Amino acid sequence: MLTKEEIADWFKSLQDNICNALENEDGGAVFIEDKWERQEGGGGRTRIIQNGNVIEKGGVAFSAVHGPLPEFLGKELGTLNIERGTFYATGVSIVIHPKSPMVPIIHMNVRYFETGDNIKWFGGGIDLTPHYVDEADARFFHQHLKVVCDKFDPAYYTEFKKWADDYFFIKHRNETRGIGGIFFDHLKSTEKRTIEQLFNFVKAVGESFAPIYTHFMNKNKKLPYNENEKQWQLLRRGRYVEFNLVYDRGTRFGLETNGRVESILMSLPQMASWTYNYTPQKNSKEEKTLSFLKRGISWV
Amino acid sequence: MLTKEEIADWFKSLQDNICNALENEDGGAVFIEDKWERQEGGGGRTRIIQNGNVIEKGGVAFSAVHGPLPEFLGKELGTLNIERGTFYATGVSIVIHPKSPMVPIIHMNVRYFETGDNIKWFGGGIDLTPHYVDEADARFFHQHLKVVCDKFDPAYYTEFKKWADDYFFIKHRNETRGIGGIFFDHLKSTEKRTIEQLFNFVKAVGESFAPIYTHFMNKNKKLPYNENEKQWQLLRRGRYVEFNLVYDRGTRFGLETNGRVESILMSLPQMASWTYNYTPQKNSKEEKTLSFLKRGISWV
Numbered sequence: 001m002l003t004k005e006e007i008a009d010w011f012k013s014l015q016d017n018i019c020n021a022l023e024n025e026d027g028g029a030v031f032i033e034d035k036w037e038r039q040e041g042g043g044g045r046t047r048i049i050q051n052g053n054v055i056e057k058g059g060v061a062f063s064a065v066h067g068p069l070p071e072f073l074g075k076e077l078g079t080l081n082i083e084r085g086t087f088y089a090t091g092v093s094i095v096i097h098p099k100s101p102m103v104p105i106i107h108m109n110v111r112y113f114e115t116g117d118n119i120k121w122f123g124g125g126i127d128l129t130p131h132y133v134d135e136a137d138a139r140f141f142h143q144h145l146k147v148v149c150d151k152f153d154p155a156y157y158t159e160f161k162k163w164a165d166d167y168f169f170i171k172h173r174n175e176t177r178g179i180g181g182i183f184f185d186h187l188k189s190t191e192k193r194t195i196e197q198l199f200n201f202v203k204a205v206g207e208s209f210a211p212i213y214t215h216f217m218n219k220n221k222k223l224p225y226n227e228n229e230k231q232w233q234l235l236r237r238g239r240y241v242e243f244n245l246v247y248d249r250g251t252r253f254g255l256e257t258n259g260r261v262e263s264i265l266m267s268l269p270q271m272a273s274w275t276y277n278y279t280p281q282k283n284s285k286e287e288k289t290l291s292f293l294k295r296g297i298s299w300v
Numbered sequence: 301m302l303t304k305e306e307i308a309d310w311f312k313s314l315q316d317n318i319c320n321a322l323e324n325e326d327g328g329a330v331f332i333e334d335k336w337e338r339q340e341g342g343g344g345r346t347r348i349i350q351n352g353n354v355i356e357k358g359g360v361a362f363s364a365v366h367g368p369l370p371e372f373l374g375k376e377l378g379t380l381n382i383e384r385g386t387f388y389a390t391g392v393s394i395v396i397h398p399k400s401p402m403v404p405i406i407h408m409n410v411r412y413f414e415t416g417d418n419i420k421w422f423g424g425g426i427d428l429t430p431h432y433v434d435e436a437d438a439r440f441f442h443q444h445l446k447v448v449c450d451k452f453d454p455a456y457y458t459e460f461k462k463w464a465d466d467y468f469f470i471k472h473r474n475e476t477r478g479i480g481g482i483f484f485d486h487l488k489s490t491e492k493r494t495i496e497q498l499f500n501f502v503k504a505v506g507e508s509f510a511p512i513y514t515h516f517m518n519k520n521k522k523l524p525y526n527e528n529e530k531q532w533q534l535l536r537r538g539r540y541v542e543f544n545l546v547y548d549r550g551t552r553f554g555l556e557t558n559g560r561v562e563s564i565l566m567s568l569p570q571m572a573s574w575t576y577n578y579t580p581q582k583n584s585k586e587e588k589t590l591s592f593l594k595r596g597i598s599w600v
Contacts, residue, residue: 034577048576048577050575050576057574057576059576171555172555172561172564173561234571238568241541241545241572242545242565245541245542245545245546246545246546246555255471255472255546258472261472261473262576262577264472265542265574266576268538268574269574270573270574270575271534271571271572271573272541272571272572272573272574273570273571273572274357274565274568274569274570274572275350275570276348276350276357276359276562276566277334277348277562
């Protein structure tokens with residue numbers, strides 16, 4: 001019988017493994033760790049890496065929190081008795097902002113949730129935000145995720161890719177945050193699939209992070225770039241900030257439930273920029289990248 | 301009888317006057333203007349100044365929009381018949397981000413709103429966000445606003461100053477955006493005060509902007525600053541971004557009603573920064589500034 005402690009322990013080991021892999025590939029900086037406790041129950045260990053050779057600012061956070069169910073979450077879940085409700089949530093969240101505009105921003109989250117009335121589910125996602133979309137890199141990324149998904153259910157990739165397209169979407173800009181990836185939530189055991197099988201899927205997603213991202217770090221970190229490309233990176237990071245503060249559910253959940261602010265906002269970049277009404281030049285690399293920030297592009 | 305056209309015309313002339321005053325004081329850059337139309341009705345003229353001698357990025361926007369009442373606004377107003385409701389809104393919005401960390405960020409908004417069932421009101425506010433709080437400057441600012449308010453109602457300053465403290469508050473940081481100012485909304489005609497008198501108050505607030513801000517530009521632009529102070533400015537701008545994207549009603553109203561994104565987000569700075577868990581040194585100027593970012597400080 002799968003327990004929440006077992007799941008949390010595995011998430012901790014995932015955090016360890018990912019931090020090791022990122023430190024090795026970066027070669028210039030190490031993670032610092034902050035342990036924190038949540039007044040209402042639980043806590044976490046936030047790990048931050050800054051000013052590395054490849055990574056400018058990144059966070060790999062583990063948390064396991066519990067307590068009375070926040071009201072707005074009870075509403076979202078619908079059927080629960082909010083007043084008596086409790087919850088337990090554990091997971092790993094990652095955002096990495098590289099120094100070079102040639103290396104993509106990446107985000108991953110894997111999480112487990114259960115309520116006092118014994119509803120249990122997994123959620124998660126992984127998405128890539130290249131400052132410049134390289135089509136071969138985009139195909140590599142999506143192909144890798146498809147292989148992970150296909151091992152568990154032939155329908156997963158298509159469904160979760162669409163979910164990511166719709167979730168990682170900056171509505172007021174009418175553009176996606178990046179080239180998407182996969183996103184899933186409320187994965188509950190069914191007749192077809194046990195909670196253990198779902199856990200195995202989430203494990204496979206989590207374990208895909210380090211090989212995928214160290215591949216991009218290694219492949220792209222040596223590429224040259226100029227001042228214009230750096231400036232474009234800062235503008236794209238501005239959009240990343242807009243998505244996270246306006247739309248991201250994890251961020252808004254955290255801010256509304258009085259979460260640990262520095263852990264929630266570790267996703268924000270060291271430096272970001274906004275220029276009024278910036279429009280890329282015709283036929284530029286920047287314009288080409290914008291043409292890929294659409295929903296529904298098939299990369300595999 | 302005061303008409304909405306008369307109010308909109310006055311807001312336009314306010315925009316002209318403020319842009320002239322800021323250009324004169326800056327001496328290095330001029331405003332560019334974008335006229336835009338709103339599909340559902342109305343439009344605006346957004347004016348942006350960038351890379352001046354004193355102002356790094358600033359916007360002074362006029363708009364007058366109308367159409368069917370957005371649903372969430374109808375809900376907020378409560379008594380209205382949402383389905384048949386229409387609205388008209390006009391105003392001027394300003395945010396100025398200076399180059400020097402010694403010159404404060406400033407924001408002002410003055411607005412008029414009416415609905416199809418003839419409910420009419422004014423709203424507005426002006427608040428100052430110094431990167432470093434200078435107590436004499438803060439007193440000057442609040443004293444100036446108090447004089448403006450006192451001419452119309454001896455209760456206004458106290459009431460509207462508290463409203464600003466509560467409104468310009470970054471809840472998740474437990475700090476105010478800056479040293480506040482005044483904020484007011486739903487100012488409707490009463491037995492005591494006609495809509496014309498309220499308009500005169502709003503005019504006085506609008507006309508206070510240029511003298512106040514050019515005073516600070518002129519006084520502080522020559523002050524020397526170092527790299528650390530510039531870095532602190534970028535962090536404070538990060539908080540400004542957090543406030544605007546997470547809490548500001550104007551921003552969220554604009555994004556939710558499909559407003560002109562570049563005009564709404566002109567409030568964001570050219571460059572902003574986030575550092576994980578930044579804590580100012582003991583007894584530093586930065587620590588002192590944080591001690592002033594609290595509600596309820598009396599500056600007059």
